Amino acid sequence: MARASDSAYARLRSEILSWHLEPGTVLAEVELSSRLGISRTPVREALARLVADGLAEPQGGRGLVVTAVSVENVTELFELRQALEQQAAALAASRRDVAVFRALQDELREVPALLATADPSKQAYYDLVARFDDAVDAAVQNPFLVGALNGVRIHLARMRRLSHDNPARLLEAAREHLLIVDAIVDGDVRLAADATRVHLYRSLQSTLGSLRSETTLTPAAQSSVDEPAAAQPAAAQPAAAEPATAEPATAEPATAQSITESAEQKDVPAR
């Protein structure tokens, strides 16, 4: 039988990533222990792991809340993601098992046909991307790097619910992935890193564009959940002069508002 703390962690994490538990939701030990049918001890352990993942954070020194997600968070996360995935792609290109990535080439070339099928969830496509990630993880053979990548992917999974990828974007992304895999098969370290950078740049642009259109559509639903002042006093410095060289993955200044699922506006405690 699995441990109660593991089950609780998996369930809470799933509920946070699926936006069933929205940002700002209070994670009270007693309430969770009764809801999950276990005692407070394993609940505490699960909550500690969520805090370590960055999915929950202390709320004013008393109690935990689900961490917020903002447009700024997306940009920040992509700055970290870019660093990690460029390095991972470069290392994969130098240490890969060629057969594995040749198979991925074949699969990625079939994506247009795969997306032509009537599966609205595009599950097959996302499974293929997950297999690509797994292949890269196995190729880099670096527990530290893979661990950092997994930490990023947790937050990516949560942010994915913010923007809805359109089919055209998925086709583009598949071609970008294919170029990365080509570079890895060829053992071209530089191209693998650069193609990864291109892919992430376009992916971020698509995500931000999707976010901008959605938040513009439902501007009133925001302020009901957000706190007036941001928890982290980040945006103090006015974005100093940025030379037009190899610029980091930044975009034009976006709204600092937190984002919640616009459709299902559940009863979030007033905190």
Place this chain on the structure above:
Amino acid sequence: MARASDSAYARLRSEILSWHLEPGTVLAEVELSSRLGISRTPVREALARLVADGLAEPQGGRGLVVTAVSVENVTELFELRQALEQQAAALAASRRDVAVFRALQDELREVPALLATADPSKQAYYDLVARFDDAVDAAVQNPFLVGALNGVRIHLARMRRLSHDNPARLLEAAREHLLIVDAIVDGDVRLAADATRVHLYRSLQSTLGSLRSETTLTPAAQSSVDEPAAAQPAAAQPAAAEPATAEPATAEPATAQSITESAEQKDVPAR
């Protein structure tokens, strides 16, 4: 009053980083609770945080042990560190507060005089490097990236005890740091990243060289602590063909043996 779990975590982490608790040491809850004078509950919380940090890991599904440190770990950690610090330096160059890094320029130029003093611990030098790290963290303004960097620094602190920096290397490192700071002051994103890569490459080479000489001197002391088979079945793939382009931060294949402080060979349980 501070929480018992926080005190326990800080103390255990300190003891692991200082090699007072060597790799492979069993972290038993009852023994720690009696040694630290607290109950098992806060001890469990502290141990969970150590596992999240990568300083402890499950031992065969029952009990926790302090994680091992090997030469391979050093190389792997630097692969992650390179990705993170290059990105951090690039972002710092585009968002920095110029005054802060001008002050660091002045301090770094005084390092030769600072190292000429008779302080054997070089504490003033390491404090300056810590201030540099803090300035970069503040400049990048990215909680995700800073969090990942802090995770790396924990392991770096532990590995620092493996190799002893000689004064000549410290002087070089200070000049390399100064170049990075110059680039940040100038807002030169590309130079900041490249100078960081240079610094880390030379730092890794120095560390590996120091390790090689030390492990060669005391080859017999190794096998008494190491387990015969490595915990992670990593080194299966025979290091595929690596084109001579922008190579990742790898070195010639080093010994896969775990490393322990050669001098103080304490009573490590036989596990």
Place this chain on the structure above:
DNA sequence: GATTCAATCTGTGTATACATTGATTGAACT
């Protein structure tokens, strides 16, 4: 009627008792 102080109460932090699982040791049988 508003403000302040106190009491209660809710929720986290800690301790301890109980349960369960895996290991180890001893004896018995082959």
Place this chain on the structure above:
DNA sequence: AGTTCAATCAATGTATACACAGATTGAATC
């Protein structure tokens, strides 16, 4: 003498009880 099975033991996993701190609500006073 070796092997196997069983029993005991030790350590983790879980539950619960207790302590304490902060917040909220009520009443009393100005």
